[in-house]
Amino acid sequence: MHLALHHHLSRNQARSAHGLAGALTSLAAAVMAWPTRVVEHRRLMNQMAGMSDHELRDIGLFRQDVADATAVPYGHDPSEVLVERAAERRRWSRD
Numbered sequence: 670m671h672l673a674l675h676h677h678l679s680r681n682q683a684r685s686a687h688g689l690a691g692a693l694t695s696l697a698a699a700v701m702a703w704p705t706r707v708v709e710h711r712r713l714m715n716q717m718a719g720m721s722d723h724e725l726r727d728i729g730l731f732r733q734d735v736a737d738a739t740a741v742p743y744g745h746d747p748s749e750v751l752v753e754r755a756a757e758r759r760r761w762s763r764d
Contacts, residue, residue: 707743714739714747729755 717725717735725731734754738747 703744706746710747711739717751729758 714735717730718739720735722732725735730751731754734751737754738750741747741750
């Protein structure tokens with residue numbers, strides 16, 4: 670009985686260690702990819718800032734939306750702000 674319990678615990682510990690290793694690997698990959706994501710987000714925001722007011726209106730945005738999106742903390746996706754703003758305006762225009 671004691672041996673079976675020890676074997677069961679060892680298997681659970683091995684699974685836990687494997688799960689922890691996978692989680693640590695995923696975390697390390699996310700940390701390593703973070704600078705690339707930040708640079709890409711900022712590059713896209715610079716492109717958006719270079720658009721004319723007319724081009725921004727065509728996609729449901731205003732210049733202030735782009736300014737607001739660039740104010741999100743590093744590591745957050747500024748496009749989430751833009752998507753939400755455009756969606757809000759589409760909802761308002763239907764009402």
